[in-house]
Amino acid sequence: MSILADVARIAGVSKSTASRALSGRGYVSDETRRRVEDAAAELGYVVSSTAASLVTGRTRNVGVVIPYINRWYFAEVLEGIEASLIRAGYDLTLYRLSTDRDLRRRVFDYFLVRKRVDAVISVAIDLSPHEVQMLQALRKPLVGIGGRIDGIPSLSIDDVETARLATEHLLSLGHRRIMHVGGDQNEQMDFRVHSQRYTGFAQALRDAGVTVDDDFRQADFSIEGGYAVGLAVLGDPRTRPTAIFAGCDEIAIGITVAARQLGIGIPSELSIIGVDGHPLAEMFGLTTLAQHPGAQGARAVELLLDQLEGTDAAPPDEHLLLPTALTVRASTAARRQPTA
Amino acid sequence: MSILADVARIAGVSKSTASRALSGRGYVSDETRRRVEDAAAELGYVVSSTAASLVTGRTRNVGVVIPYINRWYFAEVLEGIEASLIRAGYDLTLYRLSTDRDLRRRVFDYFLVRKRVDAVISVAIDLSPHEVQMLQALRKPLVGIGGRIDGIPSLSIDDVETARLATEHLLSLGHRRIMHVGGDQNEQMDFRVHSQRYTGFAQALRDAGVTVDDDFRQADFSIEGGYAVGLAVLGDPRTRPTAIFAGCDEIAIGITVAARQLGIGIPSELSIIGVDGHPLAEMFGLTTLAQHPGAQGARAVELLLDQLEGTDAAPPDEHLLLPTALTVRASTAARRQPTA
DNA sequence: CTCTCACCTGGCACCGTTTCCACACAGGCC
DNA sequence: GGCCTGTGTGGAAACGGTGCCAGGTGAGAG
Numbered sequence A, B: 001m002s003i004l005a006d007v008a009r010i011a012g013v014s015k016s017t018a019s020r021a022l023s024g025r026g027y028v029s030d031e032t033r034r035r036v037e038d039a040a041a042e043l044g045y046v047v048s049s050t051a052a053s054l055v056t057g058r059t060r061n062v063g064v065v066i067p068y069i070n071r072w073y074f075a076e077v078l079e080g081i082e083a084s085l086i087r088a089g090y091d092l093t094l095y096r097l098s099t100d101r102d103l104r105r106r107v108f109d110y111f112l113v114r115k116r117v118d119a120v121i122s123v124a125i126d127l128s129p130h131e132v133q134m135l136q137a138l139r140k141p142l143v144g145i146g147g148r149i150d151g152i153p154s155l156s157i158d159d160v161e162t163a164r165l166a167t168e169h170l171l172s173l174g175h176r177r178i179m180h181v182g183g184d185q186n187e188q189m190d191f192r193v194h195s196q197r198y199t200g201f202a203q204a205l206r207d208a209g210v211t212v213d214d215d216f217r218q219a220d221f222s223i224e225g226g227y228a229v230g231l232a233v234l235g236d237p238r239t240r241p242t243a244i245f246a247g248c249d250e251i252a253i254g255i256t257v258a259a260r261q262l263g264i265g266i267p268s269e270l271s272i273i274g275v276d277g278h279p280l281a282e283m284f285g286l287t288t289l290a291q292h293p294g295a296q297g298a299r300a301v302e303l304l305l306d307q308l309e310g311t312d313a314a315p316p317d318e319h320l321l322l323p324t325a326l327t328v329r330a331s332t333a334a335r336r337q338p339t340a
Numbered sequence C: 001c002t003c004t005c006a007c008c009t010g011g012c013a014c015c016g017t018t019t020c021c022a023c024a025c026a027g028g029c030c
Numbered sequence D: 001g002g003c004c005t006g007t008g009t010g011g012a013a014a015c016g017g018t019g020c021c022a023g024g025t026g027a028g029a030g
Helices: A004-011 A015-023 A030-043 A049-056 A072-087 A101-111 A129-137 A159-172 A193-207 A223-234 A249-261 A279-283 A293-309 B004-011 B015-023 B030-043 B049-056 B072-087 B101-111 B129-137 B159-172 B193-207 B223-234 B249-261 B279-283 B293-309
Strands: A061-066 A091-096 A119-123 A142-145 A154-157 A178-182 A216-218 A243-246 A271-276 A287-290 A319-322 A325-327 B061-066 B091-096 B119-123 B142-145 B154-157 B178-182 B216-218 B243-246 B271-276 B287-290 B319-322 B325-327
Touching: A004 A015, A004 A030, A015 A030, A049 B049, A061 A072, A072 A091, A072 A119, A072 A293, A072 B091, A072 B101, A091 B072, A101 B072, A119 A293, A129 A142, A142 A293, A154 A159, A154 A293, A159 A178, A159 A193, A159 A243, A159 A271, A159 A287, A159 A325, A178 A193, A178 A223, A178 A249, A216 A223, A223 A249, A223 B279, A243 A249, A249 A271, A249 A279, A249 B249, A279 B223, A293 A319, B004 B015, B004 B030, B015 B030, B061 B072, B072 B091, B072 B119, B072 B293, B119 B293, B129 B142, B142 B293, B154 B159, B154 B293, B159 B178, B159 B193, B159 B243, B159 B271, B159 B287, B159 B325, B178 B193, B178 B223, B178 B249, B216 B223, B223 B249, B243 B249, B249 B271, B249 B279, B293 B319
Parallel strands: A061 A091, A061 A119, A119 A142, A142 A154, A154 A319, A178 A216, A178 A243, A243 A271, A271 A287, B061 B091, B061 B119, B119 B142, B142 B154, B154 B319, B178 B216, B178 B243, B243 B271, B271 B287
Antiparallel strands: A091 B091, A287 A325, B287 B325
């Protein structure tokens, strides 16, 4: 466990010079730098980031708050964030925020606040103004992913527009009996993703002059969730929709499995479109609106580093809307004309 | 940004007393403690964990190295670890180790070593003796999950035994043409999980006196991977196996989807058994050997905290073998007798 | 009545860096 | 030759806590 003073001694220089040589800041002659580096290597010296943080006030550590780890979108975002941070020489401290309000408070009051992180990325969590203020009071840059947060830079796909696009795709194929299977409209944590997707869906129908009764079912955002709803909804051939806009690919896949099990042809009898670009979508031939969560994570890190290391002081507190790409596969097709 | 000295001043005590009052160590009168706490609350004071770490040498931060985030087993383990650590008041710093050897070195040489973490949990990574030594030289407790690591406490399921059990289940149902669809036998990072599962499989066959040619196919450990192999293997009814032992539930599910698509009845024409207890297994009626990765994560944290805070100095450097539970569902059944 | 001891408090050194400042020196310019 | 500027170096003061040690109580024991 050698310390800087040891290195300095071996190299025959002062602590200050050793520090400059190793950190690369300030003037050091090439000769001296080499000597210091050799000494450091010989001793197996590594800086104490703790000590460095104490004096510089920077930890090179970013906190990430995220509601799930175990869902495709979130895991993907997390991977994107992690890869970018590591590359930039930052650590990533992970806080999974469950719905437990006490835990959430604890993370904000106790963990995030102890000068442990230089900045925070909030994934799909609708921060309260109080929480935002708190972080801002600590001068910690903050970036949001997955929805708009007032006053801080954030990025997400345009949920309303994406849903509208998906629905219009189905409408353009001649479908009229269309159902949206999506998430809980009252979900607190997840911004208003679910309600926004419903909004886009409803808008598209309205604009097309189509009215559907029984146009929505709630499902857990998972394959199982979609499967359960699929079985429930698709049983009766007279009432079932001819097309479904699923809130995410996992739901769409669940519905697909249910449909196959019921012997319902896709896309001959039922068209399905999802949102996400989940890797399984390809395997199931699922038409979807693809987003790239990994890239979103990377982008968020960029925004953060701009604030952290950027020259200009102005944080762009705008909301970035990312595009989604309609990827047409075999799960959507023109509505089969009722044999007239 | 108030500091301890401010709190002390407001409360009218010395820094040492303020420190004792807030940390709860050492003697402080109730009256004084109250005054200090009030002052701290008033100022919105929070300790600088950096400063505290510098002097105590402890960071209350645990590093987790893990090869994937986006796979069920790993995400589940990670969630288990995270929940336990937070509860114990520890932070979790995440390092995803890809196959990139440079990055791996960098994480070990640069990140883990900077006195930033008190301990390390290694998930499904076969640490080299050198890496273990390095961490041990730093006196950092180390716990492994997912496989045996010599010299440190570790825990995992018994892969050989689990595979044997799965295979015996198929044998006991009368199957003889059994295939194992599993992971790359030469995978470096993942311990020897893949090869161990093959070993257990082969042992069971041998013990039963059954010989199978073409007994193994390699698949990516994912639903897509299983699906691809499923399509390739199940096409020819004369050569296809009557039962498949899949290396994990994701593979098993992929095969199931492929079989359904090919109109192959499960379990009438094909029995499938997996390993994991994946939530989707239930939906697909998949027989499996269930493990509990979340609980494994929690257990690993316990082992770690024992070393970190435990009174006794002896670290139990043994390897814990966790049981798996055979969960029989509808994907395995007695082999249909060839109509003789 | 003194001694011990448990309780309570303050002073101060210390953890291992970074960085400000002072100083030294060499070279180029007026 | 004096002066400025660009390099190179060392000394010492932070950064914000913790914890050792010393000192001061009052109560109970001998």
